[in-house]
Amino acid sequence: MPRPLTTFVGRTAELDAVAAALDEARLVTLVGPGGCGKTRLALQAAAARTDARWVDLTTTAEPRLVPELVAAAAGVLPSSAGALAEQIGDRPLLLCLDNCEHVIGAAADLVVELITACPGVTVLATSREPLGVAGEVVWRVPPLSGADALALFEERAGRTARSEAVRTACIRLDGIPLAIELAAAWSDTLSEREILQGLDDRFALLVRGPRGVAARHQTLAASMAWSHDLLDEADRVLFRRLGVFQGGFTLAAARAVCDGEVVAGLRRLVDKSLVIADTRGEVARYRMLETIRQYAVARLEASGERDGIRDRHLDAFLALTEEAAPLLGRDKDAWRATIGAEQENLRAAIDWGLSRDDPERGRRLAAGLPWLWHLNDRGREGLDLLQRAVDLGAGERTGLQARLLTGLSLVADTTRPDGLEYDAAQAAMEIATETGDAATASMARLLGAVAVFALDLDTGWSEAKQARARAREIGEGFVIDGATALMGIVLHLRDEHAEAVKHLQEAVDGLVRRGDRGVASTALGYLAGSALITGDVARARELAAEGAAVARPLADHHRVGSAAAAVAIVEATAGDVDAAWAALNPVIRLVEATDPSPFIPGFARAVANLHLWSGRPAEAVAWFGRETAWLPEGVDLYLAPQTLTGLAAAHRATGDTEAAAQACERALTLARKIGMPSVEADALEQSAFLTPEPERAEELHHEALALRVEHGLWLPCVDSLEALADLAPGTTEAARLQAACNHARQEMGAPRLTPAAAQQPYEGTVLSLRDAVDYARRARGKRGRPSSGWASLTPTEQSVVRLTVEGLSNPEIGSRLFMSRSTVKTHLSHVYAKLGVTNRTELAAMAGPHLEG
Template sequence: MGSDRPPVQLTGFVGRGPELEALAAALAGARLVTVAGPGGCGKTRLAAEAARRWEHAVRWTDLSATTDPLVVPELVGAAGIPPDEPVLIVLDNCEHVLEAAADAVLDVLRTRPDATVLATGREPLGLPGETVWRVPSLRPDDAFGLFEARAGRRFEDAGARRAVRTACARLDGIPLAIELAAAWSGTLSPEEILHGLDDRFDLLVRGPRGVPARQQTLAASMAWSHGLLDEPDRILFRRLGAFHGGVTLDMARRVCAFGVLGDAAILPGLRSLVDKSLLTAEVGETSRYRMLETVRQYAAAVLADAPDAAEVRDRHLSACLDLTAAAAPLLDRDKDAWRAAITPERENLRAAAEHGLTSDDPSRGRELAARLPWLWHLGGRGPEGLVLLRRAIETRPDDRSALQARLLTGLALVADTNHPRGLDYDVAEAALEIATEAGDAETAALARLLCALGLLGRDPDAARATAEHVRNSASGAGFVADGATALLGMIHQLRDRHDEAVPLLRAAVAGLTGRGDRGVASTALAFLAESALHTGDLPEARRLAAEAVEVARPLAEQHRIGLAASVLATVEITAGRTDAARAVLEPMIRMLEEARPPFVPGLHRAIGRLHLAEGDPEGALAWLTRETVATPQTLVVIAAAQRALGEASCARATEIARAAARALEIARAANLPRTIGDALDESAHASPSRAEELRHEALSLRIEHGLWLDAALALPHLTDDPRLLKIDVPTAGRTELREAVESVHRMRGRRGRPSSGWASLTPAELSVVQLAAEGLSNPEIGERLFMSRGTVKTHLSHVYAKLGVANRTELAALARDHL
């Protein structure tokens, strides 16, 4: 029935400012504008608001009042509006009488040149000169505002706000769905509403009275659209319910074209569903068709009750297996190309694998899961991959096949970047055993490399030996060979053997980047940046760290990006550029506030250093204590932050001493010279009576390992010579730093070292004493300190003479009291 004004709305209009401006611009530039979109997207409200802003006469007609096409011409028109007066004719809900509405509009446009028509519907009218304006989903802030408005309350709690925003996103920003969800706010918490969306068609059933039946529940809205489809489109629509994350034309043909629906029907069917707002088309080199998740869930529900459901899902699994098989050769030569082929189908691949794993014979689901670990390792969705791989393994827990070895190796690979807590090593070890037993040399090599990586945190010497074995036995160039080379370089870098680390890391980066192995390449670049930083080449450190970030960025994977960003921020902090460091870390800080932040080693430490550099030791401690693993590097920064808070109280001094002592203990055990030096500096602050001795021990250690920047930063505590203190460490070159450091060291040397007692021991002798006191044998000490057995024996004989002890037992007893 026609009216001279839009229908009265009982609830306020929320948001949509940019959309209304765009719609007004469309009306200004065309005589026929169709607002198209799926049910519940807000077409009527947008049209009504646009009509209210129209400066001239308005004629509003709701075509849902009739299902008789013959009545439509009587409802449409400009009756009562004087000729030659501009008029906006609004036809709301055209989809069920589409042809009659199109004929009526065409007649109006021909007879009333002063008329503009605004139509709403789930598909265009299909007339010449028609501008189709597709209704977008609500923007996140508008969606949140609509939820609050319909709930009749504000959500101040951070957890509740996060739940509401997540719920709005999961509801695709569809206004009807958001309003129905908000209606539960008097009964359920936002978190409970969010949980209920797992079965949204059961939850969203309580619409307001006084609105059309199709708008009272989400299911009714979808059923209305579904009922308007012809039979071929209904078949295609439900079969598309097997897809997640969209579908290409090729995949749609592979899965949906069978039985009464042939290949030739797929493309016209896709176009028809796009016209009817049940699909959206992303046109590109390979066009992709998507359903809103709410629409997809309805299609999946219809499919579940259809006789062809099992065949559709089996064909979907087969298509995904074919896709991964075709892309598999790219894994070894071009991982960027592999990711480009696989990543758009990530949701489909996961869904297909899950379907396969629930079958009576899960072998095809297990096979698909075994082909996907690199997707989860590099794609920022690791927890999802861990769940899928565990399920695949647990379907055949006693299996000893090559497939089981691949699944276990994949689980270790994904665990590596997702806070493994030892899982990576244990699983890799099991994978190595089964792969070796099954004769799968390729899987065994990768499993052994992952074993070496898992050993890094618990036994660096064993990690080095295993990595060397992998590198020496690797056949040709490939990820395993380059990964082992990178790992060896990292181990040498951690132990400040930079002359050996740098060539290894550079060689690894060259091989890795050439094949698109961005993840490990980025980490290797970050280690190179740290080498350049601590050995005194700050510009090169900044360049390498920035390159590490850029190499990782295309992965959109926060573990690698965060690790590289942490190193870049540390470089900037060392250079005194705290603003630049904060700019680097701000996105990472926001990421850590997520409900389930990713695992990024060293990120909390970098943020703590930033707060410390900004003069906020309390903020530094808050971030540092959030780290779940107490590394010696973190303990050193904790001690520095505690010291910055002041040493006025005995309790604070005790905390500083404890953190520094623990850091020194762990660093000595792991043979980390750089961290030993830092811990000695902090110990010097905590022990004023031994400060000079400890600082010079740190200086000797840094000189021995070429840590010129670290040594130069400590010079103010070692000399008052103004010529040496005027050096601007962040801008000085490596040679200038080295000359200043060696000058201070020579002055200490001229004073002479005592001939006996603890102060007479060299840093190397102290390291030997520490390990001997722990009960290590001479060969074990040599392995740990990279010394020959003869060198260890010589050091011990010097120590016995200087300390006046006769054997290792007396040395151990004396060391316990002193160390």
């Protein structure tokens, strides 16, 4: 057996698999491209076998000499295959035939003879293609794992190399051991970053191999050339043309781009380990390792065929995109399945098309793909390509230019919403209207509404309403549902939750039916938020989980991250903080590894809140800062006040009351300006916590409570009541309120997330949440009420009316509200006078509309 000059690194799982294969089969062939480590793996697998004999077939190019080489290794006389088998007889022997590819026929014939006539012979072969012998187990050598690749680089470099540059280099070298070793050999000359940069021209960098190894392994280029030179001319032509594909290809695509016998040629290239076939799906998919593909590209460049083949590649993927376009309106899942697998090819085709003297085909292809970039994590790439395509048509007033501008707006919405999306949408709508493209104009109007609503909820609402009306006239399903969803989001932010739920649910039904997962998952997240804030925690958990499930197949930062944030907030509110972190952690790792950080509305705020609730306010401050860090200076979106209230709480928890007060003041101003009652209440609550005067703190808590009651925000109402109880420790009133809050939290399934003050025992009747709210507000009402009508009623009188309409008797009402029967009667007489009614029936009819919800 040969003695390697270097140590063997990793491959533990592969060695076990090869050993198991040798136990089961008489012929095992390790197959793979040049430099993948076939020889070293075979040597290591055979090293422990005393009966192993090694035959290096690269020492001859003459097929007739193969039996002689085997005879020499086996220690018998040179002879024909039959005579060789007679000499070996039944002695045990592991025969290792290394590098069979250039004498494949002779090697195969000899192996058949030996394993047929010699019961003790097992053959372990290495080759760039299978021997094609009956009973052969073909074991394709995989690339090194990430850990093994890094370990090999370190061992060959002679030092620890744990930088991100080295990890990236190992990935870009496809885990090919030879390539990694050649790159590591530069460690005494180049920095790790320079080695990575050098891989842009990897065949120029990886040219210095170790002495003492076969010439074909001294450089990566030589290894590739060895395989290439063994091909027939027709396969060489197919090989170099296939280099135009990036990210793999289908048989149909190969036929569209490459002439000749593509099927048979592909089969031969797969056999020779130059192409990898994945046949697990409904349609087989082929690919080259990137190192091999770059060699094929170099051959394509040298052939003079490059421009023609790249034109055919562009035409093939333009045709694919335009044929798939009808799926966008009825089944986006099917469209993504068709288009998503070709993302690398599409990018390359657009890039080529836009570089031509006539960029029309490249612009058409770019115009067909905005939904691809809108629904995945490569939006910045999409923006760059779309902007190039738009710029190449600057000044045009054509349908194509309108579609490109609409696409630019669509991708900017989930990638970089800094005003670009609004400008592009407005320009697109004007051009599409001029050219009579009603569908594009409708989509552009919706995108304009999406862009403006973040700054102005009222304008967003009216624009969405107009977009929906126009879309209904022309039957644009996505625009109808998208506009309805946007209207639901505005209603949610306005805390009109009953109407918000109607709009959002209507939108979700249509969106999910068509596979419009992105907007559907967002709408489900808002539905979960409405359920949560109104006190239905169980329903919120269902909706948040559904939103995450809808988003998951998109595998993007934006939608999956937002859905994870919704799950985290709901699960934490339900008391399962571990489940909340489990939802966020995978996305946190992606966000922290991405520069610049992706735009994921609500995600950083969710992480910050979890840190805050987990007792880590300093970390919360940092994450709250991330939520709006991408906003342009001086721009206030609806995200800002929500973030500022949390930031105030985090600053307060760190002891920085000045920063907390500033955040509170800013949040309150913005919430009132934008019109977000729940956020206004949150800001008032934080202000109350910061106020040293108990009387003023009580007033602020009551202001917050009034807003929450007015909009049916029952879960935050519990927070308000707990805060009021904490202001009066040791009193019966505080104990009564705290008991009601504990009961409400138990019913809702929403335990308190922050430590509670010491609670006084309470043995009386436990109030319902609404009764507890009435109890707390009884002595507090609006100043300057009118003398008659519903607005003239005090909070206590409103409570009496509500219980009366529910059918309670005066004694029952008195028991609920902790007042005497005569006091109830007095309140009712005042109510009758103010409302102009004379009995309970008239009272119920008059009060009904005011008590709904």
